[in-house]
Amino acid sequence: MIARYTRPELAELWSDRHRYDTWLRIELAACSAMEATGRVPAGTAEVVRAKAAGRLDPERILEHEERTKHDVIAFLTHVEELAGEPARWLHLGMTSSDVLDAGLAITLVEAADKILAGLDLVRAACRRRALEHRATPAIGRTHGIHAEPITAGLVFAGFHAELGRARTAFLAARDEVAVGKIAGAVGTYANLDPAVETAALGALGLRRETVPTQIVARDRHAAYFTAVARIGAAIERIALTVRHWQRTEVGEATEAFGKGQKGSSAMPHKKNPILSENLCGIARLLRSYAQAAMEDVALWHERDISHSSVERVIGPDATGLCDFMLRRAAGLVDGLVVNADRMRRNLELTGGLFFSEAVLLELVKTGMARQAAYELVQKSALRAAAGEGSFRAFLRADPEVGARLSPTDIDRAFDLSHHLRHTGAIIDRALEGEDSP
Numbered sequence: 001m002i003a004r005y006t007r008p009e010l011a012e013l014w015s016d017r018h019r020y021d022t023w024l025r026i027e028l029a030a031c032s033a034m035e036a037t038g039r040v041p042a043g044t045a046e047v048v049r050a051k052a053a054g055r056l057d058p059e060r061i062l063e064h065e066e067r068t069k070h071d072v073i074a075f076l077t078h079v080e081e082l083a084g085e086p087a088r089w090l091h092l093g094m095t096s097s098d099v100l101d102a103g104l105a106i107t108l109v110e111a112a113d114k115i116l117a118g119l120d121l122v123r124a125a126c127r128r129r130a131l132e133h134r135a136t137p138a139i140g141r142t143h144g145i146h147a148e149p150i151t152a153g154l155v156f157a158g159f160h161a162e163l164g165r166a167r168t169a170f171l172a173a174r175d176e177v178a179v180g181k182i183a184g185a186v187g188t189y190a191n192l193d194p195a196v197e198t199a200a201l202g203a204l205g206l207r208r209e210t211v212p213t214q215i216v217a218r219d220r221h222a223a224y225f226t227a228v229a230r231i232g233a234a235i236e237r238i239a240l241t242v243r244h245w246q247r248t249e250v251g252e253a254t255e256a257f258g259k260g261q262k263g264s265s266a267m268p269h270k271k272n273p274i275l276s277e278n279l280c281g282i283a284r285l286l287r288s289y290a291q292a293a294m295e296d297v298a299l300w301h302e303r304d305i306s307h308s309s310v311e312r313v314i315g316p317d318a319t320g321l322c323d324f325m326l327r328r329a330a331g332l333v334d335g336l337v338v339n340a341d342r343m344r345r346n347l348e349l350t351g352g353l354f355f356s357e358a359v360l361l362e363l364v365k366t367g368m369a370r371q372a373a374y375e376l377v378q379k380s381a382l383r384a385a386a387g388e389g390s391f392r393a394f395l396r397a398d399p400e401v402g403a404r405l406s407p408t409d410i411d412r413a414f415d416l417s418h419h420l421r422h423t424g425a426i427i428d429r430a431l432e433g434e435d436s437p
Contacts, residue, residue, distance in 0.1 A: 005282070006320040007327065013110055014316035016058035022103045023075055024052060026204060027090045030098075030182055033199035040089045048090065051083040072096040093191030095184055097303065101216040102180030104311065105206055108224060111319035112174040116167065118326030119231060123163045125333035126238075130156035130427055137416060138252065138343040139354065144244075148354045149347060149419045152252075152338060157430035159238050159333075164433055166227070166234045173227035177220045180206040186302045187212030214303035218296045225293035225314060228322045232286035235329045239276035239283075242336065246273045251342045256335030275332045282325045289318040353391050356381050358413035359405075366404040376400055 001011060012018055028049055034040040056078065064074035073096075080087040091099075133152035140150040182197040183189050187209070189197070197208050209216045245253035255273050257263075263270030292314050296307035347354075356377050363373035380394035380401075388394075395401050395410050405413075 001316045001320050005324045006316075007114075007324055009114060010111065010316070010320040010323045013107055013114075014320070016062070017056070019103060019107070020056045020058060020061060020075055021053075022106050023072070023099050024049075024056065024079065025106075026099050026102045026180075026200070027076075027079070028053075029200040029203045030094065030196060031090055031092075032203070033196040034089070034092060034193075036199060037193055037196060039193070039196075040092065044086050044089045047086045048079065048083040052079050052087075055082055070096075072099055075099075093184055094182060095214060097215045098180070098182045098184070102182070102201065102204060102206060104221075104315065105178055105180050105216070106204060108177050108221075108315065108319070109174060109205070111323070112170065112177075112224075114323050115228070115231070115319065115326065116170065116174075118323055118330065119163060119167050119170070121330035122235070122238075122326055122333060123160055123167070125330050126156045126160040126163065127431055129153070129333060129336070129338070130160060130431060133338060133340070134424060134427055135420075136338070136340045136343060137347055137420060139347045139349075146350055146354055148357065149416060151420060151423045151427075152340070152343060153427050154423050155241065156333075157427040159234070161430040161433075162234045162237065163231075166231045169230055170227040173224040177224040178206050179209050179216050179220055180204065181209040181212035181216055183209075183212045186214050213301075215299075215307075218293070218299065218307055221311070222290070222293040222297050225318055226290045228318050229283075229286040229290035231322055232283035232325060235325055236280050236283035238329060238333065239273075239279035242276040242332065243273045243280070246271075246276075250346065251339060252346060253336050253338045255332060256337060275328060279325055279329060279332070282321050285321060286318055286325075289314040351384060351391050352414050353381055353384060354419075355414045356391075358415075358418070359395060359401075359410065362405055362409055362413050363401070368404060 001014065003011070028045045031040055031045040031048065035042050035044060060081075061071075061074050061078045064077045065071050068074050068077070072091075076087070076091055079090065130153045133156065136152040138150055138152050138155075140147045180201045181187060182192065182200050183194070184192050201208055211217075242253060242255065244250060246255065254271060255275050257271050262268075263272045263274075292310050296310050299307060360370075360373050360377045363376065364370050368376075376398070377395070380391055380398060383389065383394055384391035392410065392414060395405075396407055401410070
């Protein structure tokens with residue numbers, strides 16, 4: 001994690017203090033559950049909580065770890081320093097991964113809630129812009145080339161819908177990773193009662209792993225980080241669109257440019273899409289973390305620790321970056337300066353070439369073979385595209401076209417409102433969440 005791309009709330013979730021506090025919660029939940037079975041003296045957990053909770057010293061734990069080379073043993077040693085004799089009842093029959101995996105699950109769920117809040121901010125911004133530009137005409141592009149008309153609102157509605165699907169997938173991943181195990185060394189409860197696991201994990205807001213080994217299965221975590229990467233990809237699509245819109249030759253929208261902001265150290269005229277470019281870069285990182293999480297799924301037998309070093313990096317980095325990315329994207333969409341006039345000028349740039357399909361269909365309706373009609377329309381379209389004159393004028397002057405279509409028929413095909421008549425309904429179904437479960 002680097003501070004530049006991490007909000008303090010996310011940094012705190014992955015801090016040493018929060019990690020050790022979470023481990024203590026897990027140990028105390030297990031201890032309380034063992035008290036209920038009679039294995040541990042009643043009141044033990046409360047005594048340890050009173051002496052240790054809120055008093056853990058991360059630096060002291062790290063001192064112990066320097067000597068023991070084992071993080072959980074170092075943590076338990078420090079708890080014994082604080083709580084004394086009652087701490088001997090902690091970790092009874094448990095293994096380190098019982099603590100580590102439950103702790104990771106809790107933190108990933110907490111991070112997910114921060115991410116979901118940011119995701120909702122971006123969706124709200126896209127909704128507002130979709131409504132604002134519901135009827136703002138623009139040219140749709142395929143392969144980067146003018147295709148047929150759309151509205152700017154339709155673009156924002158598409159972003160809103162995609163983010164909704166990413167949200168649904170992430171909620172499922174949040175649920176899938178909210179799993180722990182308190183089942184001992186290889187997950188067989190050799191020195192534990194399964195009822196202890198059920199009670200302890202329930203108190204922590206977690207479910208138990210179906211078939212535990214020494215760890216929780218890592219396909220769950222892979223699903224989580226893949227869902228994070230999917231959110232990143234959805235944001236990247238927004239950012240990439242803005243980058244295209246802001247190109248000088250396009251000029252259909254620009255990022256907000258603050259007072260005193262500078263675009264280039266050399267060129268005072270520059271206003272660059274720096275936020276969008278940054279978001280595209282972050283998306284690349286999130287995809288790489290998803291790949292790393294996939295690599296963690298296959299481990300040796302009941303467990304090795306090759307996944308551990310990976311998760312120490314991708315846990316804080318992926319969640320911190322995703323959270324940061326969403327807040328930045330919300331600001332990007334909210335502050336985006338949409339140039340409706342430029343959109344209209346770009347729409348009209350080809351003199352109506354985008355009506356070519358409508359003319360084609362009018363010819364087909366007269367009984368003309370489709371491919372013959374295509375070639376006939378294409379002939380006038382290519383001349384107009386080469387700058388020889390007006391597409392509509394070429395169509396009117398073509399005797400083969402004139403034999404089938406009157407000037408009025410041709411004019412009817414050049415009707416922008418006809419092309420855009422369904423866009424409002426598409427926007428409505430996107431904002432109403434038609435594809436949400």
